[in-house]
Every structure is written in structure tokens, then in C-alpha cells.
Amino acid sequence: MTLKLPMYMDHAATTPCDPRVVEAMMPYFTETFGNPGSRNHAFGWAAEEAVDKARRQVAKLIGADRKEIIFTSGSTESNNIAIKGAAYMYQNAPAGSDKCRGHIITGNIEHKAVLDPCKRLEKEGFEVTYLEPGPDGIFTREMVEGALREDTILVTLMWANNEIGTINEVPQIGELCHDKGIIFHTDATQWVGKMPTDVNTDNVDLLSLSGHKMYGPKGVGALYVRRRRPRVRLVPLTEGGGQERGYRSGTLNVTGIVGLGAAAEIAMNEMESERDRLFKLREKLENEITKQLDTTQVNGHAKKRLPHMTNISFGFVEGESLMMACKDIAMSSGSACTSASLEPSYVLKGLGVGDDLAHSSLRLSLGRWTTEEEVGYAIQNIVGAVNKLRQLSPLYDMHKEGIDITKIEWQAH
Amino acid sequence: MAYGTKVVDHYENPRNVGNFGTTEDVKTRKDVGVGLVGAPECGDVMQLQIKVDETTGKIEDAKFKCFGCGSAIASSSLATEWLKGRTLDEGLSIKNTEIVEELSLPPVKIHCSVLAEDAIRAAIADYKTKNGQD
Numbered sequence: 001m002t003l004k005l006p007m008y009m010d011h012a013a014t015t016p017c018d019p020r021v022v023e024a025m026m027p028y029f030t031e032t033f034g035n036p037g038s039r040n041h042a043f044g045w046a047a048e049e050a051v052d053k054a055r056r057q058v059a060k061l062i063g064a065d066r067k068e069i070i071f072t073s074g075s076t077e078s079n080n081i082a083i084k085g086a087a088y089m090y091q092n093a094p095a096g097s098d099k100c101r102g103h104i105i106t107g108n109i110e111h112k113a114v115l116d117p118c119k120r121l122e123k124e125g126f127e128v129t130y131l132e133p134g135p136d137g138i139f140t141r142e143m144v145e146g147a148l149r150e151d152t153i154l155v156t157l158m159w160a161n162n163e164i165g166t167i168n169e170v171p172q173i174g175e176l177c178h179d180k181g182i183i184f185h186t187d188a189t190q191w192v193g194k195m196p197t198d199v200n201t202d203n204v205d206l207l208s209l210s211g212h213k214m215y216g217p218k219g220v221g222a223l224y225v226r227r228r229r230p231r232v233r234l235v236p237l238t239e240g241g242g243q244e245r246g247y248r249s250g251t252l253n254v255t256g257i258v259g260l261g262a263a264a265e266i267a268m269n270e271m272e273s274e275r276d277r278l279f280k281l282r283e284k285l286e287n288e289i290t291k292q293l294d295t296t297q298v299n300g301h302a303k304k305r306l307p308h309m310t311n312i313s314f315g316f317v318e319g320e321s322l323m324m325a326c327k328d329i330a331m332s333s334g335s336a337c338t339s340a341s342l343e344p345s346y347v348l349k350g351l352g353v354g355d356d357l358a359h360s361s362l363r364l365s366l367g368r369w370t371t372e373e374e375v376g377y378a379i380q381n382i383v384g385a386v387n388k389l390r391q392l393s394p395l396y397d398m399h400k401e402g403i404d405i406t407k408i409e410w411q412a413h
Numbered sequence: 414m415a416y417g418t419k420v421v422d423h424y425e426n427p428r429n430v431g432n433f434g435t436t437e438d439v440k441t442r443k444d445v446g447v448g449l450v451g452a453p454e455c456g457d458v459m460q461l462q463i464k465v466d467e468t469t470g471k472i473e474d475a476k477f478k479c480f481g482c483g484s485a486i487a488s489s490s491l492a493t494e495w496l497k498g499r500t501l502d503e504g505l506s507i508k509n510t511e512i513v514e515e516l517s518l519p520p521v522k523i524h525c526s527v528l529a530e531d532a533i534r535a536a537i538a539d540y541k542t543k544n545g546q547d
Binding site: 315318392393394397410 | 425427432449450452453454457458459462478479480481482485486504541
């Protein structure tokens with residue numbers, strides 16, 4: 001089989017829609033186009049039935065009840081509704097008061113869609129603790145316990161990290177929160193659909209997920225809102241027609257929701273075999289690259305990581321030129337050099353990865369259609385590119401000459 | 414981000430890659446000027462070395478190594494091409510804007526050309542210091 005280039009190894013950014021998902025969606029654009037809110041005719045009923053089916057499919061994937069699923073536009077919206085909605089609902093003091101409105105715990109390597117709502121709340125009088133992980137990138141129950149206060153109202157920590165794939169101690173953190181009567185939200189965007197999830201045994205109160213990370217369409221996601229023990233309530237951010245239990249007004253995105261449901265069902269059925277297959281490919285990728293090149297580092301905990309992704313730092317080469325040398329492979333760089341800022345990844349910096357290494361990191365995330373041939377090509381391509389760039393790198397020469405580049409007085413520019 | 418064709422050309426076929434000896438060697442060589450600018454934490458380090466012909470005072474050879482993005486590699490590669498055959502003063506007249514123009518660098522990559530100009534100045538200054546010309 002010939003390889004199709006460029007090849008896609010950025011499934012943590014987004015995934016292609018599964019053709020089975022598209023097929024399930026098609027009739028809802030043209031034939032069954034009704035508004036599920038139309039309660040008095042057949043078009044509305046058919047649409048409502050489709051949404052109900054999807055609600056059951058999504059609920060089943062995470063071990064929830066269908067009444068606990070709120071459809072949204074994706075994880076960013078779900079995170080905003082969960083974090084701000086819970087903060088406003090469980091606040092200790094009204095807006096404008098001198099008293100702390102409540103304490104929130106999160107992590108400094110969370111996605112921006114969690115960090116920015118937290119920063120907003122800080123401006124509005126809440127206090128936020130940003131936990132720092134250890135070098136393995138994992139947040140533990142112990143860390144959360146150490147940061148608890150009398151007035152802590154919400155803990156929000158992602159299930160698995162989007163850049164390095166590390167898995168936090170979600171069930172244990174959830175248990176702690178339940179013991180203390182604190183609401184626990186987890187951004188499970190990278191986790192759900194890939195790993196078994198049960199909101200009850202995993203002690204989650206609020207959970208965000210996105211369709212396009214699990215072979216569903218973009219622009220649709222869900223928020224799980226626990227209804228029993230404890231019954232979680234939220235202040236809605238979008239008001240209007242009162243859809244989705246009043247938590248998210250607006251006409252439902254029926255086609256997207258149907259797609260999300262179909263994607264959830266497929267993910268559920270294929271999770272186990274897919275997980276094992278991708279893990280083997282990931283191990284091959286990681287092992288070969290680190291064997292063939294010196295001064296490389298796999299970021300994050302060695303074992304407690306999502307099976308389909310890896311984040312590798314390459315000493316003495318720069319990330320963007322590395323991406324350029326591997327232009328046939330679509331992947332993410334740890335460095336944000338093309339954006340206005342020249343800052344390396346805050347996630348890798350949060351782990352204590354040195355600036356030089358954080359600048360030259362690649363995130364490769366494999367997916368449903370990744371083949372062994374593609375992984376073989378990626379290994380060869382990346383190893384070749386790093387070797388080429390190291391021949392160009394003055395830092396690699398210095399390293400070979402035994403000069404410690406961290407001891408040189410560089411002029412930052 | 415898409416790169417210009419000239420950047421891609423320099424990146425894929427960099428001119429004059431190398432050095433005139435190890436870091437220790439070139440420190441003591443009076444015919445060689447070394448410029449090392451940038452910082453690893455900023456994602457750009459350029460090393461530019463010039464070899465000057467004593468009798469003519471012209472730069473007879475130039476070599477570079479660069480840790481940086483494609484535009485940084487292209488800027489330093491271009492700098493070596495432009496330096497060869499010039500006198501030190503002519504070398505100093507190279508402006509970063511000329512590099513921007515030649516490589517069609519977008520605004521976010523202008524710092525790469527600035528760094529190349531810095532490297533040129535640093536290499537020439539090093540040569541002059543070694544030879545008591547400043």
C-alpha cells in the first residue's frame with residue numbers, strides 16, 4: 001500500500017469524522033429537519049426522538065443517565081458553563097462584596113478553556129489556586145487535599161492532558177471532593193471515547209466532552225451535570241428558550257447532536273481493540289525514536305498516559321524548523337513560534353522542562369486510521385530531520401564539545 | 414504558516430554550513446571572527462564565522478550554524494552568501510531590511526533578520542577585537 005502524504009498524526013487537535021457518523025447525520029439536514037422544540041407536530045417529534053437517542057448514546061459512553069447530558073457547542077462552552085455556572089451558584093458572597101466569593105482549585109497546565117474562565121472568576125472576586133504538577137505532569141489527590149480551604153467550592157482538573165496525555169487521579173480527587181462537599185468538574189475532552197469512563201465510580205460531578213475529538217463533527221459537545229448525590233445546580237450563562245434543562249438555551253444542533261451520539265456509540269464499541277492497537281503503535285514510535293537519537297526526552301509520566309499520544313523533546317533542535325523538516329507529517333509543536341509570542345509551551349514549562357527542550361517538542365497523536373506503515377515512515381522522517389538539524393545546530397556542536405549551554409550567558413532578544 | 418520559496422530553498426539547501434574549528438580553536442584564531450547571538454530559550458541561536466584574508470582585508474569565507482526556525486536558518490545562510498568577498502565595512506553595511514526583502518519574510522519573522530544582522534556585526538567585531546582594530 002502506498003502512503004498518502006501528508007499523513008495525519010494530530011488526532012489530539014481534531015479527528016476526521018467517521019463515515020458512519022456522517023451517514024447517521026445526513027437525513028437530519030434535509031428530511032428530518034424539525035426543531036425538537038416544536039412540540040405539536042411530527043417534524044418536531046422526529047427531531048426530538050433523534051436527540052433523545054443521541055443523549056442515551058452519550059450518556060452510556062460515560063455511565064451517566066440521559067437526563068444528565070446537556071448538549072453544547074463543544075468542550076470550551078461546556079467548561080465555561082460548568083466552571084462559571086458552578087462558581088456563581090455556590091458562591092459564598094454576592095458580586096461586589098468585599099468577602100471572597102469562593103475558592104476554586106485548578107492546575108497550571110490545564111487547557112486555556114479552563115484557565116481563562118478561572119481568570120475571569122478571579123477578576124470577579126473569586127480566589128483561584130493553580131496547582132503545579134510534579135515533573136511527571138500528574139495531579140494527585142494529595143495535591144488537591146493540600147490546597148483545600150474552608151471556602152473551596154469547586155475543583156476543576158482535566159482528566160488527561162491535551163499536550164502530554166498524562167492522566168490525573170480523577171476518581172481519587174472526586175472522592176475527596178465528595179467527602180468535603182465540593183463540586184468536581186473535569187475537562188475530559190482528550191479522555192472520553194478513548195478510555196472507559198463511569199461518572200459514578202469515577203466520582204465526577206461535571207464533565208466536558210467534545211464531538212470532534214472522537215470522530216464526530218466539530219461544533220458539538222456535551223456537559224454532564226450530576227443529578228443525584230449531589231444534585232449539581234448551575235447558573236446558566238446563556239438565557240432564552242430554556243432548552244437543555246435551562247442550562248443552555250438555543251435551538252438544538254440536531255445534526256451535530258446525532259453525529260455526536262453516533263460517534264459515542266462507535267467509540268464505545270471499538271474502544272478496547274483500538275486502545276490496544278494504538279498503544280502498540282505509540283510504543284513503537286516512541287521506542288524507535290528514542291533509541292535512534294540521543295538527547296531526547298518523552299514528556300510526562302512514563303505509564304500514566306493516554307495510549308495514543310506522545311510528546312517528545314529533542315535537545316538542540318528548534319521545534320518549528322523540525323516541523324518544517326517533517327512537513328509530510330501533520331503534528332503539533334511544543335513551541336508557539338508562529339504565533340505572536342515566542343514562548344514555549346506553558347504545559348511543558350509547567351512540568352519543569354527546560355526552555356531549550358520545551359522549544360523543540362513534538363506532539364504526535366495517533367488515531368483510528370493510523371497504520372503501521374505510517375508510524376514507520378514517521379520514525380524515519382523524524383529521526384532524519386533531527387539529525388539534519390543537529391548538523392546545523394551550533395548548540396549540538398557545543399554539547400558534543402562538552403560545553404554546558406545552560407552556563408553560557410546568552411543575550412535574550 | 415506557509416514559507417516563501419527562497420526561505421524553503423535556503424532551508425533545504427543551506428549554504429556554507431559549518432565552522433572553522435571547535436569553539437576553543439576559533440577563539441584563538443586571529444583570522445577568524447565569531448558571532449554567537451540569540452538564546453536557546455528564545456528559540457534562536459545563530460553562530461556566524463568569517464575568515465578574513467589578511468592581505469586584501471576581504472572576507473574570503475563565511476560559515477554558519479543555526480538553531481532556529483526555517484526563517485532564521487535562511488537568514489543566516491543568506492548572510493554567509495552576502496558576506497563572502499566583501500570588506501569588513503561592506504559587511505557592516507548589510508541591513509536586516511535587505512534580508513527581509515530578499516527572503517520575503519513576514520512581519521512575525523523580522524526578528525530572524527535582525528538576529529542575522531546582529532550575528533554579522535558580532536563576527537566582525539570579534540575579528541576586529543582580535544586584531545586590535547577597534
